[in-house]
Amino acid sequence: MPVTDVTTDPEALTMTLVAEFAAPPERVWQAFTHPRELARFWGPPGWPATFTEFDLSVGGRVAYYMTSPKGERAPGAWEFLAIEQPHRFEVLDSFTDERGDPVEGLPSMRTTYEFTAVDGGTRMTNVTYFASNEALEQIVAMGAVEGSTMAMNQLDLVLEGLREYAQGKGTQTELLSDTHVRITRLIEGPRELVWRAHTDPELMKKWMLGPDGWRMSICEVDPTAGGQYRFEWEPVGDTEGEAFGFDGETVLVDPPRRMVTTEHMTGTDYPSTMNDLSLVEEHGVTLVTVLIEYPDRDTRDAVLATGMTEGMEASFARLEREVMG
Known part of the structure; x- marks a missing residue:
């Protein structure tokens, strides 16, 4: 499985996920920045994602929703804060309602994705920063560790191709x-x-x-x-x-x-x-x-x-x- 480690740090108010993929950083970058490819792994099993907006530019917005087996939708959005192709991007990650507005009571989080070349492929380091320990605990309690792990473990399929x-x-x-x-x-x-x-x-x-x-x-x-x-x-x-x-x-x-x-x-x-x-x-x-x-x-x-x-x-x-x- 690609995910090698997921840790939370209550003092630094972070959650860090590390994964390794048998593909160069340019290929992994493509999977994260092309909505048709991103949709194939972004949602965890049973909650596939559909992207309705994707503007890859600083200040640009990404809008998507995940659909449960029973048809419930869980919308979300990114705002790109920094882009350093093909090695790093940073977003403001938010839970949204059907209109695209942030959901009251759920935190927005600054999140970074870094892609580093290593022997045999790419190491991805994903760090999510929280405003408070309460926000960190809330997201972990919602299944973020398990959901993120299962989602990222689907990326090999996209990188390798079906055959x-x-x-x-x-x-x-x-x-x-x-x-x-x-x-x-x-x-x-x-x-x-x-x-x-x-x-x-x-x-x-x-x-x-x-x-x-x-x-x-x-x-x-x-x-x-x-x-x-x-x-x-x-x-x-x-x-x-x-x-x-x-x-x-x-x-x-x-x-x-x-x-x-x-x-x-x-x-x-x-x-x-x-x-x-x-x-x-x-x-x-x-x-x-x-x-x-x-x-x-x-x-x-x-x-x-x-x-x-x-x-x-x-x-x-x-x-x-x-x-x-």
Whole structure:
């Protein structure tokens, strides 16, 4: 992981994050100062960022908002105080309301980003300065350490490119916390078609089957916010097992980029999960990312122990073979 250290200093009233990236300072600078690239890692998992304004000049303003899996927005803004391309910039970082005005009761913070060349790449040092210890404690209590760490740990994907980052690795499962798992799979094909494969029942029946020997007997899906879905699978031929299914609701949809759904095992009292699907395309390939939120660690571990990753890999391989062509 790129982040090597995060420390808070109550006496100096600072929070310092240090990360190292296998890319030169010029490339890391580009990722932080081009809004399309910055949007891909700025928000922590489950809270992707959308930039609506970006003026890279001293006194210039940056406006953005992060969107939760349930659709809540958390807006913010920067004002550039200093720019020394490609080694350093300084901003006034503020929480804002929907109009772009600072939120009363939440601090604005002076923040510096420095990019230093080291063997093998770049060391980034990010220092946030607070006006009081109360402000520092408030931001830490809001999850700034964890959120910043998870956000910066996503930057490798942007710096390397999708093919270099994920090609040939199959379906990857990462434990992000006791309740969050991230699953990634690179698909050889355009995002529009991958999106259709996740929302068109006829296409879904071709690939969303898990291991060989199963068929999707029920595929009812309404990919609109508030829409319901129901899937069921049954064994065929000599395959052993009993039919099972899942049902849930579409919570958020942003075609063809993101869809958030709940997932519940039909006919059981098992708790539901929140599944956050996102698709990113680059040079004709699409990275599928599914962020799953479980109710607790025991449920997470029980689901992973079923062989979920292997079943998803079988399905994704079938998606490339049967749908992408």
